[in-house]
């Protein structure tokens with residue numbers, strides 16, 4: 001299979017972990033006879049510095065022509081005091097909108113043997129396996145106009161959702177539940193927000209089309225509590241943009257580190273953008289210590305969702321599990337014992353495992 005992949009490293013550790021994804025994909029290409037070509041473009045702070053805009057047209061055009069896009073992370077203190085339109089995050093929101101990537105899938109599954117790295121009790125997180133389906137191109141993130149009035153003493157952020165925007169993401173939630181354990185939790189704030197009332201009505205209307213899915217409605221505050229007190233009760237959670245953003249960071253503690261969580265952002269045509277849930281981590285950027293696993297697992301999601309290469313995606317996930325099982329971990333994972341490694345070493349271990357699997361000779365036998 002021949003595919004064109006656009007890489008958007010972005011800022012901070014994004015620049016480091018994107019190389020890890022590339023190395024792992026090269027290992028896959030080599031072992032499974034695929035041709036992946038990579039083309040790198042600027043986004044976020046890096047693009048502001050070079051071109052004076054967080055999302056140059058050349059980046060948008062390249063993404064539109066690509067088979068899939070991998071993104072590292074954007075943001076950093078350097079650009080924190082920039083005006084809103086010149087913030088790195090604008091680049092990320094802009095590319096999501098430009099490609100109409102309305103469906104953001106964030107799978108959260110604890111890796112066995114790492115459960116004790118979670119600050120939650122092992123018996124609470126054990127067996128958790130959930131998917132957050134987050135609406136990604138509407139809501140408060142895209143309200144117009146977002147502005148300051150009254151000499152900066154009052155502010156306006158608008159929350160707009162159309163029926164069509166809600167319907168398409170709710171459908172994604174139901175379909176994901178059908179492919180999983182048949183349970184959908186719709187999260188809203190219908191006791192307060194008009195947008196949530198429409199959201200809930202639409203979920204109720206759609207129920208009949210998916211008789212094999214059991215649906216429940218949970219208010220977002222209660223959902224936040226249930227996520228960490230009883231995460232195993234969830235299968236698929238479908239929710240709007242801001243709630244999904246907050247709940248997915250919260251859910252990351254189940255896996256022990258935000259550095260483990262991948263995500264896929266999809267549009268109707270299957271062109272996807274794949275990125276870790278974590279940010280640019282300026283505090284550790286450039287030190288070679290970032291956890292590349294979320295980025296590598298995002299590349300696996302790309303193989304599965306955009307290229308239908310399920311076996312290859314599974315091999316990457318198995319490799320990550322094997323390396324973790326062998327006791328290797330980056331510094332973000334708080335485990336008392338184990339072997340602490342940096343970004344490059346972690347990446348090499350995963351890539352070597354992939355090569356050793358297919359060649360059925362264990363190149364990395366010293367490790368596994």
Ligand code: IPM
Nearest residue numbers: 074075089092093245277279
């Ligand atoms: C995420 C991030 C982004 C978001 C930021 C960087 C704009 O937190 O992908 O979850 O809020 O969507």
Ligand code: MN
Nearest residue numbers: 245246249277
């Ligand atoms: Mn977030």
